[in-house]
Amino acid sequence: MNANEVSARAGNAEQIKLTKHRKKLTKDKLKYYATCYAFSMPYFIIFCIFTVCPVVISIFFSFTDFNMMEVPSFIGLDNYIRLFLEDDVFVLAIKNTFILAAVTGPISYLMALLIAWVINDLKPWLRAVVTVVFYAPSLSGNVLLIWTVLFSSDQNGWVNGWLMEMGILDEPIRWLTDKKYMLPIVIVVILWSSLGTGFLAFIAGLQGIDKTYYEAGAIDGVKNRWQELWFITLPSMRPQLMFGAVMSISSAFGIGSIVSGLVGFPSTDYATHTIVNHLEDYGGIRYEMGYASAIAAILFAAMLFTNYVVQKLLNKVGE
């Protein structure tokens, strides 16, 4: 045996040892990954079935004619063409949804932010009480139907009774079936019940801001509360602002059951018909699933697009 051979053999042994070590490493790693998947998959699979699947299949079925009974047949873009060119109610629903979303989304977002900001100066116990006052309507779910009693069409409705007593009205107004008043009332009720998860996130975000920033800002020339809000407070809570925006968009485009609860389904002349109402009409009542899927796909696309724009805008806060 010469020296070369010995070293080669030793090298070989080393090689074998190393591969063994690697094998053990990959085995450990695989075991580790298996544990990770064991933890995450039960949730993720259910999540996929009931949240991802609906989005994906509605895109697929939007190109078909499908009624749940027969095999779906591929019809290309027909559903979309029918939606935009032949379905006047859908065009109206788009208009109403965008009005509702464009009005209630930003207003409730700003309202939540400003209220959270103002009550941040209060003593903790008072802040807790005020938080309950503002959050209670969105906690109460179906209780928003109490507004149908307030806006009831006869003189026993609270608003009618009050306005007639003051001499402003001679006879009761049919608030919830008259096209003139339906949309504004729906907006008021949505705003009433809209301070939800985003509002809580803002309160928490404000509490988390380091107080020394404000002192430093005062030294650097921040003069009043509005400058402080724009230059210090808002940039420090940008992550919460983003989260709140997602929550706002999610609920603004999901408006539907509030409307049908207040003004009935379908509403007078479809004056407050929303995309979600239209979706329920074709999916839940007529079982035209292909058509309903096209409606859902458009709704999803509109939400993703709005989210993209809003997140871009929020990046400009405090600049």
Add this chain to the structure above:
Amino acid sequence: MKPKKAKKKQLNRSKLGNAGVYFILTLLGAFMILPLIYTISSSLKPLDELWVFPPRFFVRNPTLRNFKDLFRVLSGSVVPFSRYLFNTVLISVIGTFGHVMLASMCAFALAKHKFPGSQIIFKIIVITLLFNAAVTAIPNFMVMTWMNMLDTYWALIIPAFGSTLGLYLMKQFMEQMVHDTVLEAARIDGASEWKNFWHIAMPMVKPAWLTLIIFSFRDLWNMGGTVFIHSEELKTFNYAMGQILAGGIGRAGVGGAAAVVMMIVPVSVFIFTQSNIVETMGASGMKE
């Protein structure tokens, strides 16, 4: 020292500005709370006060009659009142328990471990925060038809397990609150990942799972579920109450009583857990 500190707290706040801001806050607060107070007040009104003109805001001779009537109306319905309540309690308890367990386990894996796909999983979850149950209900109807889940309790329970918001909040909170060094130390002591999760991580994120419980319970308690449930005996308490509320003016007193019953549970639960929820929401922020 003390007065100086008090002055510091009022940095950048003028007295006039304060007055204006609190005035607006009071107005908005009145807008929020008055309908709820009116609801409570009319639930206590005797019959003659409900129909008085002009309508009165506050009750003069409070009575519990409406609550007794509500009970009578409900026990007289085709499906007894206790069945609606049982349904809601059942789906709320199982749905909430399953959601908190599964979402916490997944959040633990996503927040504290790196494995192939973990980033993508979280990205998908963040995007789908946009799509709430209202917009996915109809496509979900197809999914449930194929899985033969329609018209069973599972149609309401299983989707609640996979609720997106809970997982998101839990993952964000764990990332901030559970430190890797603690988990590493336990691993060296021979703790399994399950032990790490159950005995170390979970006790550290108590505010987060309380929040998940509240949110999940609130959603399930307020669940109508009429898209997925057609049998009367499987319908929820919220549905039954909604029917009474929708009865409108004719049942104003009973409707008020129903509304009070519906809101009292989630509101009082929130009052007792508020500080935990606010702590959890502190971690809710999104990175760009």
